[in-house]
Amino acid sequence: MAAILVSSNKSFSGRQYVYKHSSSTLNCEMTFGIYVPEFSGSEKLPVLLYLSGLTCTHANFMEKSGFQQFASKYRFIVVHPDTSPRGVDIEGDSESWDFGKGAGFYLNATEPKWSKNYKMYDYITKELIHQTIPQIAPIDQQKIGIFGHSMGGHGALIIGLRNPEIFKSISAFAPICNPINVPWGKKAFSGYLGSDESTWLQYDASHLLKSYTGPHRHILIDQGEGDNFLAQLQPHTLKSSENAEIQVRLQPEFDHSYYFIASFIEDHFKHHLKNLA
């Protein structure tokens, strides 16, 4: 079903839009944001997909990162979806902030209770970027990058590494790097995927890097040294492999907030511009 426009605000050279649509992957109505800079009639523009962290909706990045300035300057369409299915109520989906609503972890759930709706991996990699967005904005399918923050940084890494034919550039702010070994990831993966931990590996960035054989990637990661969640994030577990070069920049004093993201987001636009050129 076609996406329905919820709001439109002029911002820098272009417009910040919010849409809702009925997702056939998630079996519910979803809201997402998209910024489109000024463009000429037949032009196709590169796209960045931004994945948000725990508790966020499409709105946090839109309101707090200041990204529109750089999407306008460097001429990117930017798509920023929600972090879980919404508008369906499943017992246990609202009891904690790190599981269920606002905490989809960008995977395809296999446990029966969650598997009808919690398929954010397919939603992002198939429906949103290939079906929904091309109907509303002039995207260049050959120039798609992905980035995100915290749980969304995890999402960007695992989705980018597993789908190099779609996502040709990757970066992250304070990503969850080794979810199979930290409380956030263990809770989410056991809930959505069940107790067989071998099924968890496909969603663990530090594991995926070891076997990555796709085209060469330079992956930029910014991590605040004052981040209270370092024990959940474990950036040291990301090791460069032959085809994937990991650059972790430790930023003194910065925490886990959008003040941190805003301070470095221009560098991420430059990174994707270079890597999608």
Next chain:
Amino acid sequence: MAAILVSSNKSFSGRQYVYKHSSSTLNCEMTFGIYVPEFSGSEKLPVLLYLSGLTCTHANFMEKSGFQQFASKYRFIVVHPDTSPRGVDIEGDSESWDFGKGAGFYLNATEPKWSKNYKMYDYITKELIHQTIPQIAPIDQQKIGIFGHSMGGHGALIIGLRNPEIFKSISAFAPICNPINVPWGKKAFSGYLGSDESTWLQYDASHLLKSYTGPHRHILIDQGEGDNFLAQLQPHTLKSSENAEIQVRLQPEFDHSYYFIASFIEDHFKHHLKNLA
């Protein structure tokens, strides 16, 4: 009483702080934000005071404008207070979004019901900038500018024009320019000041401009042409006078939101930098 630190986040070169303090002017506890860029030991920095619009707190500008990037780049301390007294409950202060809480209109109320607390004019011009802020940040008292949005644009204009010895640079986003003649202003001024309209004139920018005899001011105003509140704002009523040159820039398609403010805020920092030099 000394201000108490509520939060501190590293942002660009400096830090975004939130403080609360007991205001002797307003007779209640108030929260305000202040951004301080990196500075060397004995340095004094220029200051911008930003006044927010109806319904806002100190937080909207802090979270949505992206101002920290330019406060860091152009090296300004930026102070952004709340829009009304808080933490006191007066009958009728919460019934509408354009009167009472979140709607102090930067005046000194004279009606007995409001006059104990609703003295935002004195709070801004006396207590905050001269007593509270100097205790927590190294401000250069000779380089203070003022700006704001909507009701806060009105505040910036009237406070700046009436106190040229304090505020040496003025700008505004979509200010309420002629409050004595529009519904927002009539409601607020009759409520806070009573029915004698002659007392309203001291808080009307278009009126104050006619008699302004202070040092020369170039006042920058940005106004979105797609702003739904144009009938309340009336930018055409601002006329340049001998000592005050008004520059209204009409911005096609832009609305009344923080997307509009974010799109042009760098120009306002440049304006104040030039006018405070």
